[in-house]
Amino acid sequence: MHVPDGVLPIWLLVILYFLSGLMLVVSVKMINKKYDNRLVPYMGVLAAVIFAAQLVNFPVPPSSGHLVGSTLLAVMLGPWGGMLIIGMVLFVQALYGDGGLLTYGLNFFNMGVFSCLLGWALSLLLFKGLKRFTDEKKSVLFSTAIASYVTTVLAAFVLGLELLTVSGFGFAALTVITLVHAFIGIGEAVLTFMILLYFVKAKPQVISFLRESEVSEMARIPGVPMPTAQIEG
Amino acid sequence: MDRRDVIRFGTPLVLAVSIVAAVIILGVASQNPDGFEWSLFDFAGFTEPEGGFGGIWSFLGEGVVADATTGIIGIIAIFFLGYGLFWVISRRSK
Numbered sequence: 001m002h003v004p005d006g007v008l009p010i011w012l013l014v015i016l017y018f019l020s021g022l023m024l025v026v027s028v029k030m031i032n033k034k035y036d037n038r039l040v041p042y043m044g045v046l047a048a049v050i051f052a053a054q055l056v057n058f059p060v061p062p063s064s065g066h067l068v069g070s071t072l073l074a075v076m077l078g079p080w081g082g083m084l085i086i087g088m089v090l091f092v093q094a095l096y097g098d099g100g101l102l103t104y105g106l107n108f109f110n111m112g113v114f115s116c117l118l119g120w121a122l123s124l125l126l127f128k129g130l131k132r133f134t135d136e137k138k139s140v141l142f143s144t145a146i147a148s149y150v151t152t153v154l155a156a157f158v159l160g161l162e163l164l165t166v167s168g169f170g171f172a173a174l175t176v177i178t179l180v181h182a183f184i185g186i187g188e189a190v191l192t193f194m195i196l197l198y199f200v201k202a203k204p205q206v207i208s209f210l211r212e213s214e215v216s217e218m219a220r221i222p223g224v225p226m227p228t229a230q231i232e233g
Numbered sequence: 234m235d236r237r238d239v240i241r242f243g244t245p246l247v248l249a250v251s252i253v254a255a256v257i258i259l260g261v262a263s264q265n266p267d268g269f270e271w272s273l274f275d276f277a278g279f280t281e282p283e284g285g286f287g288g289i290w291s292f293l294g295e296g297v298v299a300d301a302t303t304g305i306i307g308i309i310a311i312f313f314l315g316y317g318l319f320w321v322i323s324r325r326s327k
Contacts (some may be wrong), residue, residue: 001269006282028322037323040316041242047315048308052249055304056256057263064263065273083316092311094304097288156268169277177272184268202241 001068001159001181002093002107005100006171009165017105023113024087027080033083039215043208047075049086049195051092058187065184067191068111068155071119075140076199077215078208079116106162115155122147127209137200140209144196149189156181175182250305257301265276 053067090107091169093099099107126143160174199206205214256262266275272279293299 001267003269004282005284005286007273007279031319032322032324035319037320040319040323041238043319044312044314044316045242048312049245049249051311052253052304052308055253055307057261057265057273058266059263059265060268061269062265063263065268080238080305082317088311088314088318092307092314095289096307097284097286097291098286099301101286159269160272163273167280168279169273173272173277176276177268182267198245202244 001111001155002090002099003103003159005102005153007166008103008162010102010104012162012165013102016109019138020087020105020108020113021136023083024108025040027083027087027135030080031084036214037208042203043077043081043085044117044182046076050085051089053191053195054089054093059217060180060183060187063184064189065178065181067188068115068152069116069192069195070111070155071123071144071151072195074116074120074190075144075147075209079120081215082116082120083112086116109124110155114158115151118154119144119147119151123207127155128198136210139191140207141196141200143195148192149185152185152188153178156184191219246308252309253304254301256284258297260297277309 022037050067050069050073053069055066057064057066066219068086070082070086073085076082077085087108090099092106094101094104094207123140123143127139127148130139130143157174157178160177163169163177164171196207202209204210204212208215209212263273270281273279290299290303293303
């Protein structure tokens with residue numbers, strides 16, 4: 001999903017650079033206000049794990065895919081922390097030549113802003129529903145995996161919509177890019193489940209949805225009520 | 234951070250470096266174009282643009298050793314970048 005330079009029109013890139021920059025500033029302010037430095041090492045580890053996971057493509061013939069990790073990060077740290085990590089990962093990848101420098105704003109918007117906020121909201125909704133039937137840890141694992149699937153497909157759809165600004169890229173191609181990601185999303189869901197399972201077992205305190213979370217405050221979006229688990233906790 | 238935390242934090246990092254190095258060196262990763270590239274350049278028939286900037290490691294050329302080395306450097310670099318950035322911007326604990 002890393003778009004290189006030279007494909008999309010400059011006006012769209014400028015708009016999305018501006019929007020992404022704004023959201024980056026908001027996320028820095030939110031972290032500065034709410035985030036406690038005791039968990040800083042986890043930020044480094046998570047950024048490294050996401051960067052590593054994005055290096056490896058799994059086959060989805062005739063194409064391939066890799067983990068994005070936005071929903072995973074949003075569930076663990078809240079959307080603000082997730083956005084900032086995705087922003088860092090995409091920045092280093094752009095320096096590596098994976099995704100353009102001019103398209104950095106667009107890539108960050110699709111995989112950071114849109115995916116973190118949507119992934120977080122969907123996961124929270126599913127988590128609240130599933131928690132009525134099973135325990136918190138299973139609920140967070142399954143809700144995050146399902147939300148990561150939906151988010152991957154919808155992020156590809158958004159990218160398809162952005163590509164409609166390129167002459168020659170029509171609705172057939174929009175359908176194709178969405179359908180390809182319907183299969184890539186399965187890989188995203190499986191990897192998300194596996195990585196989250198590690199953290200559920202090793203350190204549940206860094207998963208914002210869980211009762212024992214130390215980062216639950218980070219998961220708050222202004223104007224949106226606190227997740228039920230955290231209110232009860 | 235106590236010793237147990239170092240192990241907990243360190244294990245995923247060591248695992249990530251090991252898995253990526255093994256996957257790249259053994260050529261296990263898919264060589265197909267990714268979802269975006271396939272949809273646009275193959276299906277929609279676009280010519281992939283030749284960018285002027287090939288990445289900071291482009292002088293090393295292509296190859297398994299270069300990919301594995303730069304991949305591992307990236308993983309370690311982003312670990313320190315993430316650690317440093319969040320250390321600077323986060324709220325100080327009491």
